[in-house]
Amino acid sequence: MKQLLNPEMQENLLDRGFNRRSFGRVAAMITAGASLPFYNEAALAQGLSAMRGPIPADAVRINANENPLGPCDAAVEAMSSVLKKGGRYLYEHTFEFAKVQGDVDGVKPNYVVPYDGSSAPLHQAVIAFCSKDKPFVMADPGYEAGGRAADFIGAKTIKVPLNKDYSHDVKAMASAHGSPGLIYVCNPNNPGGWPTKKSDIEWLVANKPAGSIILLDEAYIHLTKEQVSSDLVAQDKDVVILRTFSKLYGMAGLRAGAAIGRPDLLAKIQPWGAGALPVTGMVGAIASLKEKNLVADRRKIIGDVRTDLFSWMTKKNYKFIPSESNNFMVATNGPGQKFVTAMFEQKILVGRVWSAMPNHVRISVGTREEMEKFKVAFEKVMA
Numbered sequence: 150m151k152q153l154l155n156p157e158m159q160e161n162l163l164d165r166g167f168n169r170r171s172f173g174r175v176a177a178m179i180t181a182g183a184s185l186p187f188y189n190e191a192a193l194a195q196g197l198s199a200m201r202g203p204i205p206a207d208a209v210r211i212n213a214n215e216n217p218l219g220p221c222d223a224a225v226e227a228m229s230s231v232l233k234k235g236g237r238y239l240y241e242h243t244f245e246f247a248k249v250q251g252d253v254d255g256v257k258p259n260y261v262v263p264y265d266g267s268s269a270p271l272h273q274a275v276i277a278f279c280s281k282d283k284p285f286v287m288a289d290p291g292y293e294a295g296g297r298a299a300d301f302i303g304a305k306t307i308k309v310p311l312n313k314d315y316s317h318d319v320k321a322m323a324s325a326h327g328s329p330g331l332i333y334v335c336n337p338n339n340p341g342g343w344p345t346k347k348s349d350i351e352w353l354v355a356n357k358p359a360g361s362i363i364l365l366d367e368a369y370i371h372l373t374k375e376q377v378s379s380d381l382v383a384q385d386k387d388v389v390i391l392r393t394f395s396k397l398y399g400m401a402g403l404r405a406g407a408a409i410g411r412p413d414l415l416a417k418i419q420p421w422g423a424g425a426l427p428v429t430g431m432v433g434a435i436a437s438l439k440e441k442n443l444v445a446d447r448r449k450i451i452g453d454v455r456t457d458l459f460s461w462m463t464k465k466n467y468k469f470i471p472s473e474s475n476n477f478m479v480a481t482n483g484p485g486q487k488f489v490t491a492m493f494e495q496k497i498l499v500g501r502v503w504s505a506m507p508n509h510v511r512i513s514v515g516t517r518e519e520m521e522k523f524k525v526a527f528e529k530v531m532a
Contacts, residue, residue, distance in 0.1 A: 205496050209522050211513040212498040214339065214369075214476045216399040218447065218516075223440050224400070224433035231432050242431040249438050250392070250407050254379035262415050263434075265404035265426050267368055267393035270418055272298045274331060274389060274408075277417040278362050279304035283330030288317050290503035292339040292366065295331070304330065310505070315343035315470065319353040328358050335366040337373055340503060340511040342474025347376045354386050362414065363388045371397040371444045372451060373473040382409050389414055394430070396475060397447050398437045405430035451475050455514045461524060467531065470509070476500065478509040481531075485510045488530060495526035 204210075210217075220228070231239070247261040254261075264270050275298040279285050285299035289308035296306040307325045312318045317334050325332075332353065337344040354363055367390055370377055381388045389410035395401035404427055408415060437443060455472070462469055468480035481488035485502035488510050492499045500511030514520070 204498065208496045208498055209515065209519045209526075210498045211515045211519060211523060212500045212511075213401070214396060214474075214500075214511075214513045215401045216396055216447070216451070216475065217519065218450065219399040220403065220433055221399070221437055221440055221443050223436040224398070227432040227436040228403070228429040231428055235428060237428075238425045239428045239431075240425065242428055242435065243426050246405070246431045246435050247407070249435050250409070253438055254377065254382070254409060256379060256383050256409060259412050260382060260409055260415070262408045262419060263426055263431065264406045264408060265430060266395055267366065267391040267406040267408075268294060270389075270391055270406070270408035271295050271364070271366065273418045274362075274364055275299050275304070276302060277420075279330035281305070283328060283361075284326055285331050285333065286322050286325045286329045287333040288322070288335070288338060290338075290340055290505040291333070292335050295333050295364070308505075311338070311343070315341055316345040316349065317353075319345070319349045320356075323353055323356050323358070326358070329361050331362050331364045332357060333364045333366065335368070336375065336378075337369045337472075337474045339366075339369065339474075340476060340500065340506075341470060341478045342369065342372070342472030342476050343470075344373050344375045344473055347378065350378055351381070354381055354388060357387070361387065364391065365389070366391045368393045369396055369474045369476075372448055372475050374448075375473075379409055382411065385411050387411075387414070389418070394434050394437060397444060397451075398434070399447075400430065400433055400437070403427070403430045403433055405434035451514055454517055454520055457517070458514070458520050458524075465528075467527075475514045476511050477514070478506060479512050481508055481510055483508060491530040492526055495529060497523055497526045 243263050246263050248258040251258045251261045262270070271294055275285060275295055279299050279302065281303050284305035284307050285295055286307045286309060287296055289310050291308070299306045307329070309318055309321045309325055315338065317336070317338070322332050334345060334350060334353070336350065350365065357363060365378055365388055367377060378388065379390060382390060389408055391406070391408055393406035394403070395406070408418060459469070459471060470478045485508055489499055489502065500513060502510055515523070
């Protein structure tokens, strides 16, 4: 594994306090791709099947924050038309995607680096900016993948409890350590779908420790009415934004996403990953971005299903934490993991449990039909 890191990469790691014994672990992380050697969603799915048996074909899957609507018609048409050309890399579609995404966000194409989703740039940003002296700061509860990546390379993870309204406590995050490598904000948060105000993010960018980078994960931002923060990138702030087409755009299995930031920041992330991107994901993303009403239409569809479910749960006196995203946290009146198992027995796959909220479970918002099946199973299990 060591030879996979060129001298420049090795020197970079040494400068940030890594020892040479760490090189193999970092190299493994770079080359592992989707099967990263630490916690990720794929490992969770495998573990679910191993612990409880094969997933029934008619099971309701509301466990991974996917969008069951799938890709829009324009994306399906674009991907179908390019399939027969899949024997070629067709890099021009990747370059076009960067330009279209940049146009949408008001930044130049060289401020956008396409990826197959947002997991890769999240992991690679941890390698690029964190070390044993520069920890990874995140919310608690929060999406765990960045913290797991930090642990894997020997960097400390600092978890900061959320505010009472479940937004990120940006002031506590800014003062959590004298010189963190990354301060990670998932907006809206995963789990729970709780947004953090744009003004709070702007405060964090203005008051963070010198040299620290704000890693802003906007995987779910289009499901809310919150403003995106690409204007901060356009102002050349120390901000890297992560985007994915796995959520609102319905392309979880097709893989498309991007990192948006100043070219010098993106240049520090790019060496830690390589490879051509799936041409289907690239053309699907381009077509999706060009559909002017897609975000608003899907936000309403998902929002209407969510509102109906919340009204039902309120009427039934079930406890939950409201959300503005496609997932929320439900109180399980006992150990969350026991609830997960009981729902699986009803052929309903729900999300996981966070240690900061052991008696809650994350639920994804599916179709109306799926949520009706959820209601029936939920009443049985809670009884």
